[in-house]
Amino acid sequence: MVYEILLLKAKFIARSFAIRNFKDFIRLITFLFVILSFLLGIYFVFFKIFNYLVCLEDIGKGFVYRISSILFTTIFFLLFTSSIITSISTFFKTPELEFLFSTPMKIELIFLSKFIDNGFFSSWATSIISFPLIFSLGKVFQMENIFIIKWIALFILMIFISTSIGVLIIFLLSDLFKKFSLTFIVTIIFVIIIFSFIFFIIFVKPEIFYLPQNLSMDEVNRYLSSLEIEQFKYLPSGIILQIIFNDINAKSSNKNYFLLSIYIIFVLVILMFLISIYRKKYIGFNLVERNVKNKRNKIFENKIVLKNLYLFLITKDVIIFLRDPSQWGQSLIFIILLGIYFLSIIRSPIYVKTSFYTYILSFANFGFASYIMATLSVRFIYPLISLEGKTFSIIRNSISVEKYFKSKLIFNFLMIFILGEFLIVLTNIFLKIDPFIVLLSTIITFIFSFGITIINTGFGAILPDFNEKNPSKIASGFGGIVSAISSLVYVGISLSILSSPVKEYFEKSFKGISVSITNFIYHLIVIIIFTLLIYVLLYILAIKRLKTYNL
Amino acid sequence: MEKNVSLKIKNLVKMYGKKVAVNDISLELKGGDIFGFIGPNGAGKTTTIKCIAGLLDFEKGSISINGMDNKKFDVNLKRSFGYIPDTPYLYDKLTGREFLFFVGRLYGMEKEEIEKRIDEFSKKLEFKDYMDLKTEEYSHGMKQRIIITSCFLHSPDIFLIDEPLVGLDPKSSRIVKDLFKEFSKTNRILFISTHTLSLAEEICNKIGIMDKGKLVYFGSIENLKENLKKSNLEELFLEITKDGL
Numbered sequence: 001m002v003y004e005i006l007l008l009k010a011k012f013i014a015r016s017f018a019i020r021n022f023k024d025f026i027r028l029i030t031f032l033f034v035i036l037s038f039l040l041g042i043y044f045v046f047f048k049i050f051n052y053l054v055c056l057e058d059i060g061k062g063f064v065y066r067i068s069s070i071l072f073t074t075i076f077f078l079l080f081t082s083s084i085i086t087s088i089s090t091f092f093k094t095p096e097l098e099f100l101f102s103t104p105m106k107i108e109l110i111f112l113s114k115f116i117d118n119g120f121f122s123s124w125a126t127s128i129i130s131f132p133l134i135f136s137l138g139k140v141f142q143m144e145n146i147f148i149i150k151w152i153a154l155f156i157l158m159i160f161i162s163t164s165i166g167v168l169i170i171f172l173l174s175d176l177f178k179k180f181s182l183t184f185i186v187t188i189i190f191v192i193i194i195f196s197f198i199f200f201i202i203f204v205k206p207e208i209f210y211l212p213q214n215l216s217m218d219e220v221n222r223y224l225s226s227l228e229i230e231q232f233k234y235l236p237s238g239i240i241l242q243i244i245f246n247d248i249n250a251k252s253s254n255k256n257y258f259l260l261s262i263y264i265i266f267v268l269v270i271l272m273f274l275i276s277i278y279r280k281k282y283i284g285f286n287l288v289e290r291n292v293k294n295k296r297n298k299i300f301e302n303k304i305v306l307k308n309l310y311l312f313l314i315t316k317d318v319i320i321f322l323r324d325p326s327q328w329g330q331s332l333i334f335i336i337l338l339g340i341y342f343l344s345i346i347r348s349p350i351y352v353k354t355s356f357y358t359y360i361l362s363f364a365n366f367g368f369a370s371y372i373m374a375t376l377s378v379r380f381i382y383p384l385i386s387l388e389g390k391t392f393s394i395i396r397n398s399i400s401v402e403k404y405f406k407s408k409l410i411f412n413f414l415m416i417f418i419l420g421e422f423l424i425v426l427t428n429i430f431l432k433i434d435p436f437i438v439l440l441s442t443i444i445t446f447i448f449s450f451g452i453t454i455i456n457t458g459f460g461a462i463l464p465d466f467n468e469k470n471p472s473k474i475a476s477g478f479g480g481i482v483s484a485i486s487s488l489v490y491v492g493i494s495l496s497i498l499s500s501p502v503k504e505y506f507e508k509s510f511k512g513i514s515v516s517i518t519n520f521i522y523h524l525i526v527i528i529i530f531t532l533l534i535y536v537l538l539y540i541l542a543i544k545r546l547k548t549y550n551l
Numbered sequence: 552m553e554k555n556v557s558l559k560i561k562n563l564v565k566m567y568g569k570k571v572a573v574n575d576i577s578l579e580l581k582g583g584d585i586f587g588f589i590g591p592n593g594a595g596k597t598t599t600i601k602c603i604a605g606l607l608d609f610e611k612g613s614i615s616i617n618g619m620d621n622k623k624f625d626v627n628l629k630r631s632f633g634y635i636p637d638t639p640y641l642y643d644k645l646t647g648r649e650f651l652f653f654v655g656r657l658y659g660m661e662k663e664e665i666e667k668r669i670d671e672f673s674k675k676l677e678f679k680d681y682m683d684l685k686t687e688e689y690s691h692g693m694k695q696r697i698i699i700t701s702c703f704l705h706s707p708d709i710f711l712i713d714e715p716l717v718g719l720d721p722k723s724s725r726i727v728k729d730l731f732k733e734f735s736k737t738n739r740i741l742f743i744s745t746h747t748l749s750l751a752e753e754i755c756n757k758i759g760i761m762d763k764g765k766l767v768y769f770g771s772i773e774n775l776k777e778n779l780k781k782s783n784l785e786e787l788f789l790e791i792t793k794d795g796l
Contacts, residue, residue, distance in 0.1 A: 008653065012644040015685070099640040102604050103657040104629035279624050283608040467643065467687070 034485035043132035076237035082122040083166025313407035374487035377456040383474035386464040417449035458538030459483035556582035563612035574764035582738035587751030590761030633702035637713040643687035658705035672700040691718035
């Protein structure tokens with residue numbers, strides 16, 4: 001029976017990609033193109049970085065290990081956190097469960113089907129970064145393909161372990177739903193995740209990159225050998241990374257396989273335990289918000305809000321967001337990502353002051369900040385129109401679609417712009433980057449916020465999913481993926497346009513040559529035109545589509 | 552010998568936190584009964600049906616289906632009833648026929664048997680021409696016909712139906728009512744929660760009126776009419792539930 005359920009899911013996916021007409025064909029081709037471009041782009045970035053580092057004598061391999069270790073640990077924590085958040089919906093809330101539990105389908109099969117769903121939904125976003133990372137490691141160290149396949153299998157095992165632990169936590173917490181409100185439970189989950197995050201920060205030690213220049217040779221050697229010592233050697237991520245590097249160094253990994261086997265046995269026992277209690281947990285689960293306050297909220301009656309349609313629509317979105325605790329969980333993932341990033345920057349002493357280093361650093365910082373802006377937009381901005389659901393027909397019939405769309409643009413732009421500026425300015429201060437570049441970053445962030453907003457709001461209107469109520473599922477659907485990759489491609493292209501004047505600026509300022517800003521202005525104009533073209537195109541398409549929906 | 556089909560609810564109590572959703576209700580039905588479960592919104596009807604279907608845990612009391620305790624998961628127990636929720640779930644990427652095949656398979660039916668039943672119901676409920684379209688393209692009424700068929704497909708002993716006529720046109724409503732009557736003649740129980748009082752009045756031999764979690768009346772419509780001296784179910788319903796209005 002489980003095969004039939006899985007076959008059913010496979011059928012759903014296949015049908016989403018079914019080609020019935022030319023439009024479907026274009027849709028599929030676009031999808032494949034953006035996905036492949038994204039995977040290849042990520043692969044190329046990792047390959048370039050690792051390849052460069054490997055060429056550095058003595059120190060290179062150690063640095064590759066340390067970077068991989070930080071990435072693998074972060075990925076593990078993200079998988080685990082994401083699993084906790086998706087488990088509530090997958091194992092307890094989805095309407096499919098009511099149907100499955102009313103049939104004679106065996107509990108273990110329902111559990112297995114949901115476990116696979118949960119593994120997929122909680123890991124797809126992390127996997128599309130992780131697979132190119134693993135491939136690039138294999139290629140940089142010229143490993144045979146069989147090793148890469150083995151490492152991918154080990155990564156899937158890591159997803160399996162992290163998903164299981166995440167599900168276990170939700171099952172253990174689920175009894176609390178009988179006594180406490182959802183808000184309280186989500187707060188508890190927040191606390192658990194924040195503790196995991198603190199644990200991560202204490203042990204990950206980004207200052208490992210610190211290499212003071214007055215060390216003795218012995219100390220340098222000790223430092224170099226410490227680079228390849230795994231900080232999290234007992235975590236699944238650490239065990240798997242050690243196996244990968246043992247393969248690269250042609251060393252035995254018996255101890256690591258043993259530890260991994262213990263994890264697998266532990267997880268299998270957990271799963272058996274969870275299966276045995278699943279029905280009891282499901283029928284006892286209850287998500288009724290027990291807020292007994294029956295107080296009239298007058299925010300919609302406020303004269304200023306009532307008078308201005310844009311403000312009225314924005315207020316509605318803010319209220320809905322704040323009253324949905326499942327949205328906060330997703331926000332937390334981003335807060336953690338930001339926290340890790342800030343702390344890594346604060347704790348990384350900047351000793352090297354060559355023009356190349358500063359150039360790389362300021363660009364890497366800007367690239368990462370833009371990446372955060374893009375991913376945030378996909379998760380929180382893209383689903384906004386879809387989340388209107390059937391009520392969109394009321395909006396469309398009562399107000400102008402243009403005004404509605406503009407209200408979304410204003411709200412989304414402000415959110416992304418404030419976050420982006422905060423990120424860029426703060427990190428630039430810590431990185432002690434040139435004030436001119438700080439000013440330039442501020443202007444570029446303004447343009448990027450605008451571009452990312454129109455891409456995500458635009459695709460939100462062009463490719464919505466009015467039937468889905470779960471924002472993370474909307475974001476992981478076809479439209480969400482197109483939106484995510486388009487945002488990243490937009491950021492990538494704009495950064496490439498900007499790279500040559502920035503490089504020139506650093507080289508000249510390092511040599512003490514005066515720098516003309518005319519070159520910057522030309523390149524900025526190109527980016528502005530590029531952004532405006534995207535705006536005009538997506539705005540027209542979005543308005544056209546919003547006017548045609550028949551719900 | 553005819554099977555002993557029964558549904559017994561004894562002192563059922565279901566709570567949501569401190570709020571009592573179902574307050575100590577008891578009733579007993581046997582094969583051939585069409586039971587109309589009526590009451591205002593929020594009275595506890597859907598909660599009761601979900602408790603019977605084994606989809607919600609309850610604090611006190613017991614529910615037995617054909618003599619089996621529904622607290623324990625049992626495949627035979629699950630096969631003995633069919634459940635139609637108030638907001639039915641359909642896999643929107645499947646066609647109606649595929650969905651019915653899937654459900655039939657879950658209930659352990661053979662392919663030929665499923666085909667025969669689908670053919671029979673598609674004619675009765677007039678969805679033959681839509682069967683091979685994906686359910687995401689269906690109207691609400693068409694979805695309801697598929698869901699009703701999925702419940703009747705494996706010929707269960709007990710039907711638990713929450714709002715069966717929502718979205719159906721008058722002709723389909725007539726067909727569904729006839730279907731209910733036909734099934735009740737074959738030693739089965741139909742447990743129907745509804746706001747359509749005419750449905751209860753027309754086809755049910757027993758009714759239960761829920762109000763604020765309590766079963767305020769359980770018995771035949773005739774008895775109730777006689778006791779309260781009212782001529783139709785609407786007046787009776789309003790009389791009994793007037794405190795809550």
